[in-house]
Amino acid sequence: MQLVLERRAERSTKIAILSPLLAIAFTLATMSLLFAILGKNPIMALYVYFIEPLTDSFTLMEIAVKATPLVMIAIGLSLCYLANVWNIGAEGQFIMGAVCGSYLAVVTNGTDAGPWVLPVMLVMGALGGALWAMIPAICKVRYGANEILTSLMLVYVADLIMDYLVRGPWRDPQGMNFPTTASFDPVATVPTLFETGRIHWGALVALIVVALATVMLGRTIKGFEIRVVGAAPRAARFAGFNSKRLVIFTFAVSGALAGLAGIIEVAGPVGVLQPGISPGYGFTAIIVAFLGRLNPVGILIAGLFLALTFIGGEGAQISMKIPLDLTKVFQGILLFYVLACDSLILYRIRLIASPKKASQGNVHGTA
Amino acid sequence: MGLLEAIIISVIAASTPLLLAAAGELVVERSGVLNLGTEGMMIMGAACGFAGAYFTGSTLVGALCGIAAGAALSLVFAALTLGLAVNQVAAGLALTILGIGLSGLIGAGFVGEKITPAPHLYLPVLTGIPFIGKILFGQDGFVYFSVALVVAIWWFLYRTRAGLILRAVGDSHTSAHALGYPVLKIRLLAVLFGGGCAGLGGAFLPLAYTPFFIPGMTAGRGWIALALVVFSSWLPGRLAAGAYLFGAVTILQLHAQAFGLGIPSQLMTALPYLATVIVLVLISRARGSAGSVAPASLGVVFVPDR
Numbered sequence A: 001m002q003l004v005l006e007r008r009a010e011r012s013t014k015i016a017i018l019s020p021l022l023a024i025a026f027t028l029a030t031m032s033l034l035f036a037i038l039g040k041n042p043i044m045a046l047y048v049y050f051i052e053p054l055t056d057s058f059t060l061m062e063i064a065v066k067a068t069p070l071v072m073i074a075i076g077l078s079l080c081y082l083a084n085v086w087n088i089g090a091e092g093q094f095i096m097g098a099v100c101g102s103y104l105a106v107v108t109n110g111t112d113a114g115p116w117v118l119p120v121m122l123v124m125g126a127l128g129g130a131l132w133a134m135i136p137a138i139c140k141v142r143y144g145a146n147e148i149l150t151s152l153m154l155v156y157v158a159d160l161i162m163d164y165l166v167r168g169p170w171r172d173p174q175g176m177n178f179p180t181t182a183s184f185d186p187v188a189t190v191p192t193l194f195e196t197g198r199i200h201w202g203a204l205v206a207l208i209v210v211a212l213a214t215v216m217l218g219r220t221i222k223g224f225e226i227r228v229v230g231a232a233p234r235a236a237r238f239a240g241f242n243s244k245r246l247v248i249f250t251f252a253v254s255g256a257l258a259g260l261a262g263i264i265e266v267a268g269p270v271g272v273l274q275p276g277i278s279p280g281y282g283f284t285a286i287i288v289a290f291l292g293r294l295n296p297v298g299i300l301i302a303g304l305f306l307a308l309t310f311i312g313g314e315g316a317q318i319s320m321k322i323p324l325d326l327t328k329v330f331q332g333i334l335l336f337y338v339l340a341c342d343s344l345i346l347y348r349i350r351l352i353a354s355p356k357k358a359s360q361g362n363v364h365g366t367a
Numbered sequence B: 001m002g003l004l005e006a007i008i009i010s011v012i013a014a015s016t017p018l019l020l021a022a023a024g025e026l027v028v029e030r031s032g033v034l035n036l037g038t039e040g041m042m043i044m045g046a047a048c049g050f051a052g053a054y055f056t057g058s059t060l061v062g063a064l065c066g067i068a069a070g071a072a073l074s075l076v077f078a079a080l081t082l083g084l085a086v087n088q089v090a091a092g093l094a095l096t097i098l099g100i101g102l103s104g105l106i107g108a109g110f111v112g113e114k115i116t117p118a119p120h121l122y123l124p125v126l127t128g129i130p131f132i133g134k135i136l137f138g139q140d141g142f143v144y145f146s147v148a149l150v151v152a153i154w155w156f157l158y159r160t161r162a163g164l165i166l167r168a169v170g171d172s173h174t175s176a177h178a179l180g181y182p183v184l185k186i187r188l189l190a191v192l193f194g195g196g197c198a199g200l201g202g203a204f205l206p207l208a209y210t211p212f213f214i215p216g217m218t219a220g221r222g223w224i225a226l227a228l229v230v231f232s233s234w235l236p237g238r239l240a241a242g243a244y245l246f247g248a249v250t251i252l253q254l255h256a257q258a259f260g261l262g263i264p265s266q267l268m269t270a271l272p273y274l275a276t277v278i279v280l281v282l283i284s285r286a287r288g289s290a291g292s293v294a295p296a297s298l299g300v301v302f303v304p305d306r
Helices: A014-038 A042-055 A057-082 A089-107 A117-143 A145-168 A202-219 A221-231 A231-240 A241-269 A281-291 A298-318 A325-345 A357-363 B004-029 B038-054 B061-083 B088-110 B132-137 B141-160 B161-171 B174-179 B183-208 B221-231 B235-258 B265-290
Strands: A001-009 A347-354
Touching: A001 A089, A014 A042, A014 A298, A014 A325, A042 B141, A057 A089, A057 A202, A057 A221, A057 A241, A057 A281, A057 A298, A089 A117, A089 A145, A089 A241, A089 B038, A117 A145, A117 A241, A117 B265, A145 A202, A145 B221, A145 B265, A202 A221, A202 A241, A202 A298, A221 A231, A221 A241, A231 B141, A231 B161, A241 B221, A241 B235, A281 A298, A281 A325, A281 B088, A298 A325, A325 A347, A325 B061, A325 B088, A347 B235, B004 B038, B004 B132, B004 B141, B004 B183, B004 B221, B004 B235, B038 B061, B038 B088, B038 B183, B038 B221, B038 B235, B061 B088, B061 B183, B141 B161, B141 B183, B161 B183, B174 B183, B221 B235, B221 B265, B235 B265
Parallel strands: none
Antiparallel strands: A001 A347
């Protein structure tokens, strides 16, 4: 008796829809087990993690605040992954976007600069992220260097550049030696949407990004090109699509979106440039992209769900003394289950009586 | 002890975790599997290795715990990529995220605790030889093991039948399958071996390098180890050279910081990461037209029913 994987004749659409839900169900079951091992009541813990944040208007808004950068970054990453381009350095592009945009906020700090400051900051942030993403992209198309490793290495470099700036030239003179810039002026701040709460205009930007990505992927040649190059590189070559130019394009777009998310985060909820502006948004966004099936609307839902785990994790830490690292464990396990369940779209698992005979039959194509 | 001697000893120490993890990954990639989860397996090895040594007081038990943790995590990766034909890049990333989270969970209770670092070899006369004595005969067990491991891997890959089969699986899994070799079983063993090596490399950090555990203490070493495998052109000898070169970069930047040359310390800390990018570019450019030397089936999903 043996379990073997068998390719389906065609994609199973039923499982394609069910798979993210199945993955979440498996993850919750595994998490319950983990809670029990940690000596916490699993039902209580799941409630604090996933239900309690939804019962309060303040935490609901916080979920939207956390989902904003996640969704923006994940949309960009999904374009890369659809085209089979592996940008995993979004965290670095996020930081460089925050740094480049903050430059203007720092130099205009305390001056009577007009309301042009914020729009220019946003543009600079997007450009900063895009330029940072150009490094691995160019290294790949010009020299063939593996983009996975180069884009990831640059995360550490970006982090150190920011660290240098906020401890050195950009440090707030009145900041008691804390490594942070001065608080941004009102003209350099993303306004909040409502009188109370921290939800800001960035959330609308994220929704616009989702809409634009939906149109681009579904209705334009560029979107078609991305899909073809990723799914059938040979066919794409025959169609005359330039895969190198597409590497540059997808890296530039995802870098710009990550950079924009970075400057919006800094100029919005955070309000200063300082170390630790990101609780790993750039990495969590990878999970968001896959959980959302690399589909813009799916990513929006997945982004809100992952944001819920951040907020729920903080709540569980305070009220149940559950370590914050459990959120990361949760995210890692979730990605595993998502990938595993996705596999069932293309394959089915079958129980085969005698492995020897079965595999021989398959070799000769008689199975 | 002279400065040069001290530098060489510290370079060897800084290189050893890279060498251990990269040597394991080299075998994995030679079998055609790309496991990007090295960083996650290393940090798990560090956390579990520290835990083992903390409770038993034995470096050996700690090292074994590190190996077990790395191998256990790699088993999850194997189940997904080999069992369910999941994309190896995505599964590797998931492994890293999971490993970092789990290690934080396990290690949280040990932050601030100290253990006795791994003992160093001491031979009455030989260790006393000026200059080379301490370098050759005064290291800890991890260092000797890492060197032996690289030699053993070279011997295995190029001098044994099993090594030849492993390379065949990595270069063309369909041909190997048609010849009747159990492709997935061979790859499973390779992945487990790589996981154990990464776990040991991670365990070296709290057991021998610094006698305490800090969350995230691997600081990207797993990724640098992956880059080293590319740098080595998948050859064990070059892998060792590359690992010691990177160890040297790490140590030299530390010494440069200590001298205070007026260069921002962040730039010096960034050097190993920048060096990785530059080396990857140079090595890829040099290969350029010569074609890829990577195992031909590297990262390609294999489902044995075709």
